[in-house]
Amino acid sequence: KERRGDYLGKTVQVIPHVTDEIKDRIREISDESKYDVVITEIGGTTGDIEGLPFLEAIRQFILEVGAQNVVNMHVTLVPYIKAAAELKTKPTQQSVAKLRExxxxxxxxxxxxxxxxxxxLRQKLSMFCSVSEKAVIEARDVAHTIYEVPLMLHDEGLDELVCDLLQLTTPEPNLTSWKKFVDCVVSPLKRVKIAVVGKYIHLQDAYKSIYESLTHAAASEDCGIELKLVDAESLQDRVGTQxxxxxxxxxxxxxxDRGVEGKIKAARYAREHGIPFLGLCLGMQVATIEFARDVCGIEKANSTEFNPDTPDPVISLLEEQREKIQSKGASMRLGTWPTKIGKGTLAEKIYEATDVMxxxxxxxEFNMKYRDRMKEKGFIISxxxxxxxxxxxxxxxxxxxxIGCQYHPEFQSKPNKPHPLFKGFIQACLGFNPKRATRAGGDPKSLARVPEKELALQR
Incomplete structure (x- = not known):
């Protein structure tokens, strides 16, 4: 905005320019979506320097729209001290005092x-924090899954409390579908084992969106997920064992490029043994490189990300692409983009659509110069x-x-609306028996499948 001249040469300051931008973003969501309520989360810890502009923006926002139109909720920790066998409210008291400042x-x-x-304890928090006793909501650690939290908060009356504070008249919520979803997550009828091959698997939250997307899709099939987290670097010599x-x-x-060769070997193993495969972004690219090398005979196929001087860049940053995406983060393609799906493809069957975002x-990106050569061997750009x-x-x-996709479907999956690619992947996994898998000879019909009834387990 400053470079466009929106501030007319003024010095850009945290107040009002940064705070105004934060408020405008909140209003923009409300105006465009036409929702009755917009939920805005400010992360971090009260008092963090980086969070102060956001808290100040909310203070101004409440003043502008009226306190009756805003509910300010504070998520706080009430730690349990094992040595004393009691809960301590002092951290919450201090946090609320800081917010008041x-x-x-x-x-x-x-x-x-x-x-x-x-x-x-609720009465104590109510008195020291100037909050109604009924507005002190318990959020205990859940027993099985984070998806139990909405049901727990409903039992605590949080939804009714918020509606009362905003003076909204609403019917009793129908939580039947959510309860069914949670039941499928907690007590699935069947289970399936899936390997996630990455280089950040030792970090619990590195692939969090992917793990949750698999959970969403599995629950829709009344199935549980057993994740096998495989370090890509460990696959160099023992891919079959893993x-x-x-x-x-x-x-x-x-x-x-760390762990890339291990991922390529994993893609090859899945291809040769008929194991259901889903490659996301880099996962699609390594599958492409593997197919080019081992099926098409392009021995030096690679990505210019890993080898800028490769003679066969099946994955590359093309000059024409660079020009097209200049406005979307320089050399990076960012945000939501349309995809045209080919008719008669597996992708069309999965999506049940030909145009998606x-x-x-x-x-x-995939280098289209290799499209025809790889298509002859069965590599389809769908x-x-x-x-x-x-x-x-x-x-x-x-x-x-x-299936491989250049985008990130995990960012669009929802608990009661799993992404089609994850749902299709889970369905394929349920129909596959690793004990009967053999190296494929080219005919997919020859691969053994397990009847659905053999996979079902009693609750």
Whole structure:
């Protein structure tokens, strides 16, 4: 905005320019979506320097729209001290006091805790934090899954409390579908084992969106997920040992060349043994490189990300692409973009559509110069940009389920609406028996499948 001259040469300051931008973003969501309520989260810890502009923006926002139109909720920790066998409220008191210094008074306290918060403790928090006793909400650690939290907060009356504070008249919520979803997550009728091959698997939250997307899709099939987290670097010499007992292989996105050869071997193992495969972003790219090398005979096929001087850049940053995406983060393709899906492809069957919108975050693309050569061997580009110049989806003609996408479908999956690619992947995994898998000879019909009734287990 400053470079466009929106501030007329004024010095850009945190107040009012940064705070005004934050408020405008909140209003923009409200105006465009036409929702009755907009939920805005400010992360971090009260008092963090980086969070102060956001808290100040909320203070101003409340003043501008009226306190009756805003509910200020504070999520706080009430720690349990094992040595004393009691819950401590002092951290919450200090946190609320800090918020008051900033100019914000919480109306609701969401109290995270290991143990139940009794009435005496609620009264104490109510008095010291100037919050109604009924607005002190207990949020205990859940037993099985985070998806139990909405049901717990409903039992605490949080939804009714918020509606009362906003003076909204609403019917009783119908939580039947959510309860069914949670039941499928907690007590599935069947289970499937899936390998996630990445280089950040030692970090619990590195692929969090992918893990949750698999959970969403599995729950829709009343299925549980057993994740086998495989370090890509460990696959250099023992890929068969690591993947012989799984019903599906997923390779997520990433950057850099560390672990790439292991991912390529995982893609090859899945292709040759007919194991359902889903490659996301970099996962699609390594599958492409593997197919080019081992099926098409392009021995030096690679990505210019890993080898800028490769003679066969099947994955590269093309000059024409660089020009097209200059306005979307220099050399990176960012945001939501349309994808045109080819008719008669597996992708069309999965999506049940030919035009979809998906979220991107990548620099490198499939080099269309190799399209015809690889197509002859069964490598199908089943989704492209509307103008047909960029490959968005790939699949293999002679494989039961081998899909790769250049985008990130995990960012669009929802608990009661799993993304089609994850749902299709889970369905394929349920139909695969690793004990009967043999190296494919080219005919996908020859691969053994397990009847659904053999997979079902009693609750």
């Amino acid at each position: 900033i100019g914000l008074q919480p109306q609701v306290l969401i109290c995270r805790s290991e143990k139940s918060i009794d009435r005496e 993947l012989q007992d799984v019903s599906g292989v997923l390779i997520p996105g990433g950057f850099g 998906e979220r991107h975050r990548h620099r490198y 989704g492209t940009s509307p103008d047909g110049t960029l490959a968005e989806l790939i699949e293999l003609r002679d494989h039961p389920y081998f």
